[in-house]
Amino acid sequence: MTRKELFKNTLRKSVHAWKLINELPLSDDESLMLRHFMDQPGFLDLHWRMFVPAIKGQGTEEQKQKWLPLANKMQIIGCYAQTELGHGSNVQGLETTATFDPQTDQFILHSPTQTSSKWWPGGLGKVSTHAVIYARLITDGKDHGVHGFIVQLRNMDDHSPLPGITIGDIGVKFGNGAYNSMDNGFLMFDKFCIPRDQMLMRLSKVTREGKYVPSDVPRQLMYGTMVSVRQTIVSNASIAMARAVCIATRYSAVRRQFGSQNGGIETQVIDYKTQQNRLFPLLASAYAFRFVGEWLKWLYTDVTQRLEASDFATLPEAHACTAGLKSMTTSATSDGIEECRKLCGGHGYLWCSGLPELFAVYVPACTYEGDNVVLQLQVARFLMKTVSQLGSGKAPAGTTAYMGRAKHLLQCRSSIRKAEDWLNPAMVLETFEARALRMAVSCANNLSKFENQEQGFSELLADLVEAAIAHCQLIVVSKFIVKLEGEIKGKGVKNQLKNLCYIYALHLIHKHLGDFLSTNSITSEQASLANHQLRSLYTQVRPNAVALVDAFDYTDHYLGSVLGRYDGNVYPKLFEEALKDPLNDTVVPDGYHEYIRPLIKQHLRSARL
Numbered sequence: 001m002t003r004k005e006l007f008k009n010t011l012r013k014s015v016h017a018w019k020l021i022n023e024l025p026l027s028d029d030e031s032l033m034l035r036h037f038m039d040q041p042g043f044l045d046l047h048w049r050m051f052v053p054a055i056k057g058q059g060t061e062e063q064k065q066k067w068l069p070l071a072n073k074m075q076i077i078g079c080y081a082q083t084e085l086g087h088g089s090n091v092q093g094l095e096t097t098a099t100f101d102p103q104t105d106q107f108i109l110h111s112p113t114q115t116s117s118k119w120w121p122g123g124l125g126k127v128s129t130h131a132v133i134y135a136r137l138i139t140d141g142k143d144h145g146v147h148g149f150i151v152q153l154r155n156m157d158d159h160s161p162l163p164g165i166t167i168g169d170i171g172v173k174f175g176n177g178a179y180n181s182m183d184n185g186f187l188m189f190d191k192f193c194i195p196r197d198q199m200l201m202r203l204s205k206v207t208r209e210g211k212y213v214p215s216d217v218p219r220q221l222m223y224g225t226m227v228s229v230r231q232t233i234v235s236n237a238s239i240a241m242a243r244a245v246c247i248a249t250r251y252s253a254v255r256r257q258f259g260s261q262n263g264g265i266e267t268q269v270i271d272y273k274t275q276q277n278r279l280f281p282l283l284a285s286a287y288a289f290r291f292v293g294e295w296l297k298w299l300y301t302d303v304t305q306r307l308e309a310s311d312f313a314t315l316p317e318a319h320a321c322t323a324g325l326k327s328m329t330t331s332a333t334s335d336g337i338e339e340c341r342k343l344c345g346g347h348g349y350l351w352c353s354g355l356p357e358l359f360a361v362y363v364p365a366c367t368y369e370g371d372n373v374v375l376q377l378q379v380a381r382f383l384m385k386t387v388s389q390l391g392s393g394k395a396p397a398g399t400t401a402y403m404g405r406a407k408h409l410l411q412c413r414s415s416i417r418k419a420e421d422w423l424n425p426a427m428v429l430e431t432f433e434a435r436a437l438r439m440a441v442s443c444a445n446n447l448s449k450f451e452n453q454e455q456g457f458s459e460l461l462a463d464l465v466e467a468a469i470a471h472c473q474l475i476v477v478s479k480f481i482v483k484l485e486g487e488i489k490g491k492g493v494k495n496q497l498k499n500l501c502y503i504y505a506l507h508l509i510h511k512h513l514g515d516f517l518s519t520n521s522i523t524s525e526q527a528s529l530a531n532h533q534l535r536s537l538y539t540q541v542r543p544n545a546v547a548l549v550d551a552f553d554y555t556d557h558y559l560g561s562v563l564g565r566y567d568g569n570v571y572p573k574l575f576e577e578a579l580k581d582p583l584n585d586t587v588v589p590d591g592y593h594e595y596i597r598p599l600i601k602q603h604l605r606s607a608r609l
């Protein structure tokens, strides 16, 4: 499809999804999944995942009563317009202004510079009628920083941009189909006026006289929409990883290459230890991210309930966990999808394998909702603050509770003596706790050598990111262990998931061996025992590998992959797909007479001359 056809087809699918959601008795989760799977990157996702939650989280009761009925019936279509051409990560650096005019009781929205143009918001370019706009609030000449405003962008009768608004799509993005179904847009304001009551005023407000009343709650609640989406992105990572692993595992069981003894059948590539060493940790990660995503959803729900009771105690933890786990899981999943493509050899590079499209659609997850490095630095900031409070009498809680055992964890030596010890949850957990704590404390100690803490933080950014990742990996391992010890029913299933839990943990030890050795969390002998155990676990998982991906229960339609077909009928279907390609409409290609024939016949022409 051309970009316009793809975009229009996505509109069709999105509207169809909305129709089904209204007709079928679906739960909220089912509606979300339907929107997500039918819509893929489309305006529907952002209307519901960002525009509506922003109003819910930052609007007053009156504003919610006015705007949510319209949004819930999709009588208005909204987007979340925060990022600008010149600023995305640095939210406090946004330049769009909203200046209060007491004469007219209005805000004047303006884009003072080219870099202040809104740039990237999904659904902004062509579809949305409204937006939550983040702009610098200015009253009586004073800049009060970034606040949210609900703004109508288009005429509701003919969809034309309102006067004072310049709006459009930012152009083609990475990959073929991929995110090009989404109209990520640009928007400039030219002294565009909105009524004062369109500033989202749950957190802070401006009175009729133009007096700014600051928030009596943490200003960071303005970031709440991003926190909620980051939480969902972790579960999305599990889905995306599971799709890629399902394709690669099924194909690895179908594909045979080398290894035939005296003319016998060749070896399934899934039986090669290198294939297992690359594939099974990704299979384990798909399950690990699902379980940590379930826990994160609980954490987010819990903090939301606490916030409603003005209990802000766990807000920093919720921010750190959503930021860090979004960062870690999306980076691992992006790398994992690419690895699955490579695990499928040449056929993995075919569009019909489903992997190129999945990769192209998925990888912006490392950037949207927060650049992954920037988010890990938020985790690092949280860890440094926690380490600085050790010994203050305030015991660390939640995911940093292990830091409360710093005295032990800083000097303990792992008691791993044999390979089987690496199947002991307490020993595995303590190894990850020791590594994470020692990396955090090492950063804190190095930071303390700087007079200027901000300068020290800047100097140590790379180390701080690694310490943050170590903390996040500990969270994922611990939640996998908790899941196993708690909710999993059925001995057979539990045994298989135990194998995956330890494959996940031990592959991380192998991958980050430098951390574990340099912090003396394990010895090289213990590392060798971990590798030995890992190989043994691969052997145990191998007979159930296909069953473990069948368990995701993805339809062939959803997988969109000839290589990942449930029936394994790959080769005939590859040919079927190939013959559908327009290039095969004729046996002699278009261009033969203009280019090929003159080229191959030029010797005849020169012979005649």
Ligand SMILES: CC/C=C\C/C=C\C/C=C\C/C=C\C/C=C\C/C=C\C=C\C(=O)SCCNC(=O)CCNC(=O)[C@H](O)C(C)(C)COP(=O)(O)OP(=O)(O)OC[C@H]1O[C@@H](n2cnc3c(N)ncnc32)[C@H](O)[C@@H]1OP(=O)(O)O
Pocket: 036, 040, 041, 045, 046, 049, 080, 082, 083, 088, 089, 090, 091, 092, 122, 220, 221, 223, 224, 226, 227, 229, 232, 233, 236, 239, 240, 315, 316, 319, 358, 361, 362, 367, 368, 369, 370, 371, 374, 378, 381, 382
């Ligand atoms: C099946 C799947 C297959 C394929 C996928 C298919 C299709 C995809 C479809 C769906 C996928 C799922 C979801 C898609 C959804 C989204 C994608 C589309 C849209 C994307 C939207 C966006 O990108 S919206 C814009 C996002 N932008 C950001 O995230 C900006 C990042 N920057 C920041 O967050 C902040 O600027 C900062 C945190 C980096 C800095 O904050 P700042 O205030 O400037 O300063 P600091 O001094 O650092 O912080 C001050 C204190 O505030 C605390 N803080 C910061 N942020 C928060 C927060 N969010 N909550 C709570 N507290 C916060 C910070 O810790 C500091 O606290 P101290 O106590 O230390 O002072």
Ligand SMILES: Cc1cc2nc3c(=O)[nH]c(=O)nc-3n(C[C@H](O)[C@H](O)[C@H](O)COP(=O)(O)OP(=O)(O)OC[C@H]3O[C@@H](n4cnc5c(N)ncnc54)[C@H](O)[C@@H]3O)c2cc1C
Pocket: 046, 080, 081, 082, 083, 086, 087, 088, 089, 090, 119, 120, 121, 122, 179, 184, 364, 367, 368, 369, 370, 371, 372, 373, 374, 377, 461
């Ligand atoms: C597909 C897609 C959809 C999007 N949808 C939306 C949307 O709907 N609404 C919306 O508002 N936005 C949206 N965005 C924008 C997105 O939120 C931003 O791109 C994202 O927050 C990253 O910010 P940035 O582009 O400014 O990156 P930058 O921060 O400029 O990152 C560039 C590089 O600088 C590094 N860097 C930046 N700051 C620091 C630092 N302090 N320390 C160390 N390194 C640093 C980063 O790690 C990165 O390597 C979307 C983006 C994409 C790709």
